[in-house]
Each structure stands twice: as C-alpha cells, then as structure tokens.
Amino acid sequence: MSDITLYHWEPNANSGKPMLALMEKGVAFDSHYIDMLNFDQHKPEYLAINPQGTIPAMTHDTPAGRRVLVESTAIMEYVNEAFDGPALMPDNAADRWRIRWWMKFMDQWLAPSFSMFGWKYFVGPNALKAHGEAKIRAQIEAIPLPERRTAWNKAVFGLFSDAEMAESGRRIAVGIQMLEAELAKREWLASDTYSLADVNGFNLAYAMPLSQPHLANDELTPNIMRWLRAIYRRPATRACWKLGRTPMASRVEILETDYIAQKAESEGLYQLGQLGEKA
Numbered sequence: 714m715s716d717i718t719l720y721h722w723e724p725n726a727n728s729g730k731p732m733l734a735l736m737e738k739g740v741a742f743d744s745h746y747i748d749m750l751n752f753d754q755h756k757p758e759y760l761a762i763n764p765q766g767t768i769p770a771m772t773h774d775t776p777a778g779r780r781v782l783v784e785s786t787a788i789m790e791y792v793n794e795a796f797d798g799p800a801l802m803p804d805n806a807a808d809r810w811r812i813r814w815w816m817k818f819m820d821q822w823l824a825p826s827f828s829m830f831g832w833k834y835f836v837g838p839n840a841l842k843a844h845g846e847a848k849i850r851a852q853i854e855a856i857p858l859p860e861r862r863t864a865w866n867k868a869v870f871g872l873f874s875d876a877e878m879a880e881s882g883r884r885i886a887v888g889i890q891m892l893e894a895e896l897a898k899r900e901w902l903a904s905d906t907y908s909l910a911d912v913n914g915f916n917l918a919y920a921m922p923l924s925q926p927h928l929a930n931d932e933l934t935p936n937i938m939r940w941l942r943a944i945y946r947r948p949a950t951r952a953c954w955k956l957g958r959t960p961m962a963s964r965v966e967i968l969e970t971d972y973i974a975q976k977a978e979s980e981g982l983y984q985l986g987q988l989g990e991k992a
C-alpha cells in the first residue's frame with residue numbers, strides 16, 4: 714500500500730495527466746479507478762474525497778497529515794516538485810513560462826472543445842443507453858457542480874447547439890495548427906527536454922489521428938505525429954495506458970501505425986460514436 718492514492722478514470726484528459734506524471738517520475742501509487750459513465754464520481758465514498766464530484770483527485774499521506782489534491786495540472790506540478798525522479802520542469806525561466814503558457818492554453822481554451830465532441834458523440838449517448846432516461850435524470854439532479862450538471866444534460870439530451878459545436882470545431886482546427894507550428898521548432902512541445910507540457914498535450918492529443926483524421930495525420934501534421942509517436946514509445950506511457958479499462962485507452966495503439974493518411978471528418982465522428990459500442 715502506497716501513501717499516495719490516485720482517483721482516476723481512463724488515461725485521457727484530465728485523469729491521464731497525473732497518472733502519466735506519476736509514472737514518468739517513477740512514483741508508486743495506488744490506483745483507484747472511478748467509472749465515470751457509471752457515476753462513481755458522485756457516490757458518497759468519492760464525494761468524501763472530492764465534494765465537487767470531479768476526477769482526478771489524489772491523496773498523499775504525509776507525517777503532517779493527509780493532503781487531498783484536485784485539479785489535474787496543479788496535481789502534476791505537485792507530483793513533479795514533491796517526489797524524486799526525472800524533472801518534468803526545466804530550471805530555465807523562459808522554458809517554465811512556455812510550458813505554463815501551453816498548459817493554460819490547452820486547459821482553458823483547447824481541451825473544453827475536444828471535450829464537447831467527446832461528450833456529445835460518446836459520453837452522452839452511451840450513458841443514456843446504459844442507464845435509461847429516468848435513472849440518468851436522477852443522476853444528473855444529484856451532480857454537485859452546476860456546470861457539470863449542464864454538461865451532462867447537454868450531452869445526454871443532445872442539447873449542444875450548432876453554434877457551440879461549430880466554435881469548438883474551429884478551436885480544434887486552430888489549436889492543431891498551433892501545435893504543428895510549435896512542434897516544427899523543437900523536439901518537445903515547450904522546451905528542449907520532455908516536460909509537463911508534453912504530458913498534458915499527449916493526453917489531449919493522442920487520439921486525434923482517429924477522432925480528427927481530417928486535421929491530424931502524417932500528410933498535414935507530420936510534426937504532431939512524430940511527437941505523439943515519441944511519447945507513445947516511452948515506457949511510462951505504455952504502462953499508463955495499460956490502466957485503461959475501455960476501448961478509449963486502446964485508441965492509443967493507432968500510434969503504432971507508421972503512416973496515417975488524411976481521412977474525412979465524418980470518419981472521426983464515426984470513430985467517437987463507436988467507442989461505446991465496443992465497451
């Protein structure tokens with residue numbers, strides 16, 4: 714038993730960020746899988762850890778008492794600073810600024826757009842199918858955070874507007890172009906050494922060749938593909954994605970393919986919708 718427990722769902726944004734950071738550092742932790750589609754995150758035993766009912770969360774038992782940590786990017790920074798192992802933040806001030814710039818950009822601007830597609834095409838329809846309308850309405854009523862209640866309602870009952878989806882699609886296209894341009898400058902996203910920005914970015918981007926095949930592929934974004942494959946080859950990444958329990962995690966295996974050609978946008982939406990079929 715470790716003095717660290719990580720409560721997480723699939724290796725994916727946001728759970729995958731602290732999972733992968735812990736594994737890159739070589740820090741042993743107890744993994745506590747929270748089945749998000751089964752609403753484990755709203756059960757009393759988890760709300761006792763994180764009353765907001767969101768994942769991930771990490772507990773760290775120290776001589777001074779138990780620390781409960783939430784917010785995936787802030788947890789990664791804690792993991793990097795509190796434990797031994799390879800540094801995931803360089804010493805250089807300019808590099809640290811660039812890493813934080815990218816993490817803020819991804820967390821606040823780009824990730825919510827990816828998330829909207831995932832929730833509309835995968836989470837909502839599959840949760841509705843699994844639980845039925847009456848049970849799911851009751852589950853949604855019990856969600857502690859109003860913004861999570863809204864997200865569930867929109868996802869389950871198909872209420873994301875066309876304008877919202879179009880704006881998210883626009884942001885994803887812009888974000889992918891920005892990632893490609895940045896990765897043309899250096900091996901890793903924000904510094905010359907592997908950093909928290911790469912851990913963060915991989916969790917957001919690993920499935921892009923499947924879910925955004927019209928935007929991310931070896932024809933249009935060779936630097937993104939090189940970067941994704943390099944992170945996939947790291948032993949920590951392999952070990953981390955093995956903790957996934959659904960076909961979401963096995964999507965990472967697309968990165969074993971040497972060359973991925975451009976495909977239509979509709980193929981990506983089909984792939985997202987299929988995820989639950991195989992679960």
Ligand SMILES: N[C@@H](CCC(=O)N[C@@H](CS)C(=O)NCC(=O)O)C(=O)O
Nearest residue numbers: 726727766767768769784785786861
């Ligand atoms: N900003 C938070 C976001 C946490 C979050 O919203 N996580 C989602 C999963 S990616 C969640 O817990 N959803 C549960 C729900 O909506 O019921 C972080 O980065 O940790």
